[in-house]
Amino acid sequence: MTVKLHKFGEAWGLADPSPFCLKVESFLRETQIPYEAVTFDPKRSFALAPKGKLPFIEDENEGIIGDSRFIIKRLSRARAIDLDAPLADRDRCVSFAFRRMLDEHLYWIGVYSRWLDEPGWSVIRKIFFARIPTPMRTFVVPLARRRMVAALRAQGIGRHSRDEVYALGKEDLQALSTLLGQDSYFFAADQPTLLDLWTHAFVAEIVAPPIDSPLKNAALSLSNLCDHYHRLQNRLYA
Ligand SMILES: N[C@@H](CCC(=O)N[C@@H](CS)C(=O)NCC(=O)O)C(=O)O
Structure with a gap:
């Protein structure tokens, strides 16, 4: 199977x-x-x-x-797979810390831009609830949004001002861009390691949706990160 x-x-x-x-x-x-x-x-x-x-x-x-x-x-x-096999121990640790940053920090800034901020909410509400039958949508949609807003507050990102939230997001993106530098893959590896797959996924979710936001503008201004996203997108999904 x-x-x-x-x-x-x-x-x-x-x-x-x-x-x-x-x-x-x-x-x-x-x-x-x-x-x-x-x-x-x-x-x-x-x-x-x-x-x-x-x-x-x-x-x-x-x-x-x-x-x-x-x-x-x-x-x-x-399956005895180690995508990080090319990395030295120190780089494995750096990769680990950056992956945690993406999962536990940048993710929530993306949630903020999609569920709380505009135009994100207007864009995602049409797509995310398309498969919910129309009569149910009337109460499911506001309930789902209330849950996400509560989750953002509990996590902490939802307590900051809009400018502060996006400033935090920009710092994450800048750190990724600096770490990548002019290499094709992180740590100058010859092929993608785990951090490349993580970065591709999180940058994709900022750059690809038609959601104009300071976070997207920050990502688009970092050309090496955008090139990296396209490189991985072509390699894996062309
Ligand atoms: N730590 C989990 C996070 C998964 C997650 O947050 N998934 C979200 C979508 S991005 C979800 O299913 N949310 C549904 C909900 O919270 O009810 C992972 O790495 O898979």
Whole structure:
């Protein structure tokens, strides 16, 4: 059995509107693990998801696994794959810290720009709820937004002013751009390592959607980061 990847589905020319789903799919493609994508079903997907979130996978040997980090770790271990093999120990640590920054910090700034700020909210509400039957949409949409706003406050990003939020996001992008420098892949590796897959996913979700924001402008001003996004997009999804 191939791996079944449960994800939301294509949006904006990307394999998925979630950076977590996108990086898992990129990992499957880069490592050439055969997989089948299972698109979000509002009635089943979250109920099946072990952590109540997407992505999750079903794998013959490993069972059902939720959370992109555990998915990638378990698939790597089971198949003796180490995408970070070219890296020295110190670079592995730097990669680890930057990946955490993307998962736990830049992600929330993306959430802010999509769910709280405009024009993000007007753009995503049309796409994210398209598969919810019309009568249900009236209460599902405001409820989902209230939950995300509460999550942003609990996480902390939602307590800052708009300028402060985007200033924090710009710092993350600038740090990624400086670390990458003029190399094709991080740490001057010959092929993508984990941080390349992570960065591609998070930059893609800022640059590809038609959401004009200070975060997108910051990403677009960093040409090496944009070139890196296109390089990975061509390598994995052309
Ligand atoms: N730490 C998780 C995060 C996954 C996550 O936050 N997924 C979001 C979409 S980007 C989700 O499914 N949200 C649904 C919800 O919170 O109800 C991972 O790495 O997979």
